[in-house]
Amino acid sequence: MSKLVLSPISRPLEGIIEVPGDKSISHRAVIFGALAEGTTKVTHFLDGEDCMRTVRAFQNMGVPIFREGDSLVIEGKGISALKEPNEPLYFGNSGTTSRLMIGLLAGLPFFTTAWGDPSLSNRPMDRVVLPLKEMGAVIDGRGQGSYLPLSIRGTKLQGIDYTLPVKSAQVKSAVLFAGLLAEGTTTVREKTQTRNHTENMLKAFRADITTDGNTTTITNKNELQATDIYVPGDISSAAFFLAAAAIVPDSRITLKNVGLNPTRTGILDVLNKMGAEIEISNQEEVGGELIGDLTVAYTALRAVEIQGDIIPRLIDEIPVIALLATQAEGTTVIRDAEELRVKETDRIAAVADVLSSFGADIEATEDGMIIKGKSQLSGSAVSAYNDHRIAMMSAVASLIADGEVTIDDDSSIAISYPGFFDDLKKVMN
Ligand SMILES: O=C(O)C1=C[C@@H](OP(=O)(O)O)[C@@H](O)[C@H](O)C1
Numbered sequence: 328m329s330k331l332v333l334s335p336i337s338r339p340l341e342g343i344i345e346v347p348g349d350k351s352i353s354h355r356a357v358i359f360g361a362l363a364e365g366t367t368k369v370t371h372f373l374d375g376e377d378c379m380r381t382v383r384a385f386q387n388m389g390v391p392i393f394r395e396g397d398s399l400v401i402e403g404k405g406i407s408a409l410k411e412p413n414e415p416l417y418f419g420n421s422g423t424t425s426r427l428m429i430g431l432l433a434g435l436p437f438f439t440t441a442w443g444d445p446s447l448s449n450r451p452m453d454r455v456v457l458p459l460k461e462m463g464a465v466i467d468g469r470g471q472g473s474y475l476p477l478s479i480r481g482t483k484l485q486g487i488d489y490t491l492p493v494k495s496a497q498v499k500s501a502v503l504f505a506g507l508l509a510e511g512t513t514t515v516r517e518k519t520q521t522r523n524h525t526e527n528m529l530k531a532f533r534a535d536i537t538t539d540g541n542t543t544t545i546t547n548k549n550e551l552q553a554t555d556i557y558v559p560g561d562i563s564s565a566a567f568f569l570a571a572a573a574i575v576p577d578s579r580i581t582l583k584n585v586g587l588n589p590t591r592t593g594i595l596d597v598l599n600k601m602g603a604e605i606e607i608s609n610q611e612e613v614g615g616e617l618i619g620d621l622t623v624a625y626t627a628l629r630a631v632e633i634q635g636d637i638i639p640r641l642i643d644e645i646p647v648i649a650l651l652a653t654q655a656e657g658t659t660v661i662r663d664a665e666e667l668r669v670k671e672t673d674r675i676a677a678v679a680d681v682l683s684s685f686g687a688d689i690e691a692t693e694d695g696m697i698i699k700g701k702s703q704l705s706g707s708a709v710s711a712y713n714d715h716r717i718a719m720m721s722a723v724a725s726l727i728a729d730g731e732v733t734i735d736d737d738s739s740i741a742i743s744y745p746g747f748f749d750d751l752k753k754v755m756n
């Protein structure tokens with residue numbers, strides 16, 4: 328636990344930074360590398376705590392995974408070489424590790440137990456357990472398998488045709504992983520498109536998968552082909568610097584090699600609508616994922632309405648978007664974001680609490696929030712709710728507060744952005 332005291336800054340933010348690798352893509356690179364036959368080299372892998380949970384899970388199943396220079400090397404020996412772990416798998420704080428791994432473990436021929444920290448133990452797992460049970464999975468735990476710890480007796484699964492009841496890439500991915508191991512064909516349909524990194528990477532590893540709009544079909548394949556992966560910068564991490572540049576007067580920041588997959592770029596649409604100018608340069612496609620450099624400068628912001636299909640494209644950025652809204656003229660309304668209630672913490676309640684401590688005019692609603700701007704933020708002592716995104720949002724807010732900000736514990740930042748304060752220092756000099 329480490330308490331953090333931050334002082335407001337008096338100079339603009341300026342500079343160029345490269346944010347760490349994308350968390351979603353890093354998890355998936357480890358999973359597919361471990362399932363494939365051959366060596367997968369992952370460059371710009373995110374060394375955050377969450378992704379290390381996925382690495383350790385596969386090490387516990389006998390897959391050699393190690394660092395070599397800047398890369399992570401995974402020596403896959405194929406799906407059939409995975410071994411029953413001899414200890415319970417610990418997924419820490421990571422929802423992505425849990426949902427994706429449960430999908431996979433359900434179809435592997437051995438027994439596992441999985442557990443997590445107190446936050447993860449309160450997050451719903453029935454959203455993956457229910458479709459997996461329809462496929463024949465044998466899973467048990469509190470609330471009939473709704474919460475970790477879970478026991479998973481891997482078994483032969485049957486393909487299904489499943490329409491996602493929640494807008495969740497984790498659920499989609501869990502069913503696709505199970506589909507990779509199941510007999511027959513598995514189809515996943517989503518009403519609103521969520522991030523598609525699993526589909527992109529399954530194609531790169533030569534799985535038998537097709538996508539047609541929001542429908543994905545996968546057929547059992549025992550062999551995936553190893554391939555090297557470059558992990559783009561995480562737009563969810565870049566978001567904190569996009570916001571910082573937009574709200575600290577006269578700032579200008581460039582972020583290099585950021586992932587610009589359209590299923591993730593909702594925050595850029597929101598910033599544009601708020602009046603911020605974002606320059607995108609050096610765009611290219613690497614391994615099925617779009618990347619590019621982003622430059623953002625300080626501008627007067629105006630309020631926006633955020634709802635509907637854009638929500639999954641910016642779900643993890645809503646805490647920092649709420650901070651942006653406190654600096655925008657007018658009333659910002661965020662709707663359809665009820666998923667925030669079941670993240671690392673209830674992010675609707677946490678954001679409303681933290682930003683009102685800073686003096687913002689914010690009201691939590693059932694599925695979002697209403698923020699009236701523009702407010703002068705004041706120094707305050709806040710809780711990060713043990714949530715990395717709330718901790719970093721609070722740190723960015725401190726840049727424009729008129730007094731000292733104390734954050735009770737900043738250790739959660741290591742979940743997704745271990746070098747956050749080093750990068751912040753780079754643009755403060
Ligand atoms: O698939 C993924 O990598 C993720 C999907 C999202 O969660 P949901 O699938 O629960 O919406 C997101 O919030 C999370 O940070 C990462």
Ligand SMILES: C=C(OP(=O)(O)O)C(=O)O
Binds near residue numbers: 350377420422423643
């Ligand atoms: C919700 C998040 O991650 P996860 O679901 O993997 O814990 C996040 O990173 O904001």
